[in-house]
Amino acid sequence: MKEQIVYEDNHLLVVNKKVGQLVQGDKTGDESLLESIKNFIKIRDAKPGNVFLGLVHRIDRPTSGLVIYAKTSKALSRLTQMVKNREVKKTYWAVVRKEMIPQSQRLVHYLKKNEKNNKAIVFTKATEGAKEAILTYHIIRTLDNYLLLEVDLETGRHHQIRAQLSKTGVPIKGDLKYGAPRSNPDGGINLHARKLEFIHPVTKEKIKITAPVPQNDAIWRACEE
Numbered sequence: 585m586k587e588q589i590v591y592e593d594n595h596l597l598v599v600n601k602k603v604g605q606l607v608q609g610d611k612t613g614d615e616s617l618l619e620s621i622k623n624f625i626k627i628r629d630a631k632p633g634n635v636f637l638g639l640v641h642r643i644d645r646p647t648s649g650l651v652i653y654a655k656t657s658k659a660l661s662r663l664t665q666m667v668k669n670r671e672v673k674k675t676y677w678a679v680v681r682k683e684m685i686p687q688s689q690r691l692v693h694y695l696k697k698n699e700k701n702n703k704a705i706v707f708t709k710a711t712e713g714a715k716e717a718i719l720t721y722h723i724i725r726t727l728d729n730y731l732l733l734e735v736d737l738e739t740g741r742h743h744q745i746r747a748q749l750s751k752t753g754v755p756i757k758g759d760l761k762y763g764a765p766r767s768n769p770d771g772g773i774n775l776h777a778r779k780l781e782f783i784h785p786v787t788k789e790k791i792k793i794t795a796p797v798p799q800n801d802a803i804w805r806a807c808e809e
Contacts, residue, residue: 585620585621585624586624588600588601588602589621590650590793590795591791591793593787594655594656595654595655595656595658595659595784595785595786595787596640596652596653596654596655596659596663596784596785597621597637597652597653597654597655598650598651598652598653598780598793599617599621599650599651599653600648600649600650600795600796601617601643601647601648601649601650601651601777602648602798603646603647603648603768603770603771603772603773603798604645604646604770604771604772605617605645606645607639607642607643607645607651608639608642617651618637618639618653621637621653622635622637625637636655636656636657637653637654637655638653638654638657638659638660639651639653639654640652640653640654640660640663640664640667641667641672641740643777644743644746644773644775646758646759646771646772646773646775647772647773647775647776647777648772648775648776648777648795648797648798649676649775649776649777649778649795650674650777650778650779650780650793650795651777652672652780658785658786659785659786662785662786663782663785666782666783666785667740670738670739670740671782671783672780672781672782673736673779673780673781673782674736674737674740674777674779674780675734675735675736675737675778675779675780675781676734676735676737676745676775676776676777676778677732677733677734677735677775677776677778677797677807678721678732678733678735678745678749678756678774678775678776679730679731679732679733679756679757679774679775679803679804679807680730680731680733680749680754680755680756680757681729681730681731681754681755681757682726682727682728682729682730682731683731683753683754685723685731685752685753685754687722687723688720688721688722688723689720689721689752690718690719690720691717691718691719691720691721691748691751691752692716692717692718693706693707693708693716693717693747693748693751694706694707694708694709694710694711694714694715694716694717695707695714695715695717695741695742695743695744695747695748696711696713696714696715697742703743703747703761703762704741704742704743704744704746704747705747706747706748706750706751708751715739715741716739717739717741717744717747717748718737718738718739719735719736719737719738719739719744719745719748720735720736720738721733721734721735721736721749722734725807727803727806727807730757730803731754732807733749733754734778735749743761743762745775746759746761746762746773746775747762749762750762750763756773756774756775757773757774757803758772758773758774759773759774759775768801770800770801772798774801774803774804776795776797776798776804777795778794778795778797779792779793779794779795780792780793781793796808
């Protein structure tokens with residue numbers, strides 16, 4: 585756990601989540617990062633009572649990268665509001681197959697969550713029950729068979745990057761749910777929450793954090809070199 589913590593102070597803690605880890609408990613009953621971090625802090629700091637830790641935002645289980653947890657209720661309420669107000673800038677890296685797509689593009693779609701299969705349905709125009717989803721991507725690296733996209737989110741919808749890139753004809757590598765031809769050996773997808781930028785909810789200093797990519801994946805390593 586120690587090696588996954590990339591930032592920590594008295595108010596918040598930021599973790600570089602591995603592929604397959606749950607950010608908080610779900611119906612699978614698998615241990616979540618929330619519980620793992622609580623246990624880690626309890627032992628490390630020799631805390632006698634319960635450890636307070638609140639999840640500020642989520643990323644999908646097959647995705648890797650930065651997740652913010654709050655260590656105080658004040659930080660949790662302020663950060664949650666900041667995420668709602670889009671005051672936390674999130675930048676992702678995504679690996680897609682090499683296709684002829686624009687170097688840079690702002691994508692605007694409308695997404696509706698299908699609860700049965702836990703998937704986002706993508707519409708190109710406003711549709712009843714669908715929420716507007718906006719992102720901008722830039723191609724920042726070209727590999728032999730893949731492109732590395734840097735993605736900036738304007739909205740935070742369910743499976744947004746996965747669904748919008750798939751609709752554009754470039755599903756994320758390993759993402760069978762959204763049209764990738766093959767899965768990755770670790771069951772994850774090549775989507776990584778790479779950077780976070782925000783004003784600290786208590787100290788008001790500017791925080792900028794970058795997370796290294798998963799080192800067990802040769803394509804990710806090539807992207808970072």
